[in-house]
Amino acid sequence: MKRLLFGVAAAALLAGAAQAAKTDLTLGVALEPPNLDPTAGAAAAIDEVVYANVFEGLTRIDETGAAQPALARSWEISEDGLTYIFHLVEGATFHDGAAFDASDVKFSFDRAMAEDSQNAQKVLFEPIETIEVVDPATVKITLKRPTGAFLFNMGWGDAVIVDPASAATNATDPVGTGPFVFGDWAKGASITLEKNPDYWGEPAQLDRATFKFISDPTAALAALMAGDVDGFPGWPSPETVPQIEADPRFDVVMGSTEGETILGTNTAKAPFDQLKVRQAIAHALDRQAIVDGAMFGIGTPIHTHYPPHGPAFEDLSGLYPHDLDKARALLAEAGFPDGFDATLKLPPPAYARRGGEVVAAQLREIGIRLEIIPVEWAQWLEQVFKGKDFDLTIVSHTEPRDINIYARPDYYFGYGKPEFQALMEELNAATDAEAQNAILRKAGTMIAEDAVNGYLFQLGKIGVWRTKLKGMWANQPTQAIDLTAVRWVD
The missing domain is CATH 3.10.105.10 (Dipeptide-binding Protein; Domain 3)
Structure with missing residues (x-):
């Protein structure tokens, strides 16, 4: 009997540990992105998957809509508002192993401003007069005129920093500096991201995140109830909210966009x-x-x-x-x-x-x-x-x-x-x-x-997800499903 009780207790402990160890996430999204390069496409579905997760900019837009440091750890602005000196993080690498430095910032912005640029928000870079690489960890950007929203604009997905060696193939094989690396794209079905073991900053708490494309509201409800997805950052079926609110497995979070x-x-x-x-x-x-x-x-x-x-x-x-x-x-x-x-x-x-x-x-x-x-x-x-x-x-x-x-x-x-x-x-x-x-x-x-x-x-914005999933954004101040702080709890 003692051996039986010990075995039951051990099994319970192992089950609890297994549950606590859950580090994968599957989210439903309505639209499949046309490509995965935020610097070469206007679709919001691109940023939903890769912004802050795979790609990063000098700044990033947080849940409150404020611009925060990202690949630029700090900056100084001249009194006339024309000169920005960005001090970059050191030790960061792209997912292909290339070291990140100031030359990548210059390349990315020169590329965005080029005459043949495919950047959907090329206007964000129009105020820039010159970009100077002071040293590997410092970039000096001079503007044509004061631009009050410049730091915020540099936090858009269109302003992320890319590696010159992989810039041409980011549409299908995105390479950034973020806490997740691109895993797989099953066209018409899903995109999977994997944890970046070499991330320069605070590591992701998820080992894997999958975005499943489910555009039909009826199919979305079926997938949620069957456990095929852990949630939807943007729930597509508002008429079913009362049904989901009555289910103790899920949280329903109302926000704005x-x-x-x-x-x-x-x-x-x-x-x-x-x-x-x-x-x-x-x-x-x-x-x-x-x-x-x-x-x-x-x-x-x-x-x-x-x-x-x-x-x-x-x-x-x-x-x-x-x-x-x-x-x-x-x-x-x-x-x-x-x-x-x-x-x-x-x-x-x-x-x-x-x-x-x-x-x-x-x-x-x-x-x-x-x-x-x-x-x-x-x-x-x-x-x-x-x-x-x-x-x-x-x-x-x-x-x-x-x-x-x-x-x-x-x-x-x-x-x-x-x-x-x-x-x-x-x-x-x-x-x-x-x-x-x-x-x-x-x-x-x-x-x-x-x-x-x-x-x-x-x-x-209607967010629907498992009650044990934490760190999802209630509001959507930018086109992103930011997973950098998402985690499972007991």
């Missing part, structure tokens, strides 16, 4: 080049109904391209209130008393597909008849984002502090108003927080008045 979800409008194409047509659309949109219908009430209606939780937020809900009679009158004034036909191209995320159905129904009430065209993510990037071959679309812009995209005349919705560009120049030069916020409010009001896009809602 930087995702302004918009009815993207091709303002360079008739009839959307007419302000009155865009104003009519703005009056026709019942934003709360869109949130309720597409997101089951999870999300915040917006009226410009700026998050409601931001310090420069201004309530512009009175600018174009829901008013169908006003919308019809504006359409008639624009020469469309009977409305018109147009297309609505929708990428795969549920917010777009579900939201598109609601938006189409609302615009139909004022005579705008939309043909809904579902497209895959790669098609959206090629046709809409790059080719500008669209009338309307729905997409969530998840980049932080991204109102500056409206200053780019070649951006997919084609705005680039000179007065707005001037505001962005003022914003770049401002270093005082209050001055920046005042400019941001002016910018937000200008694009709202011009109804550049149909502003729908701020994408909410």
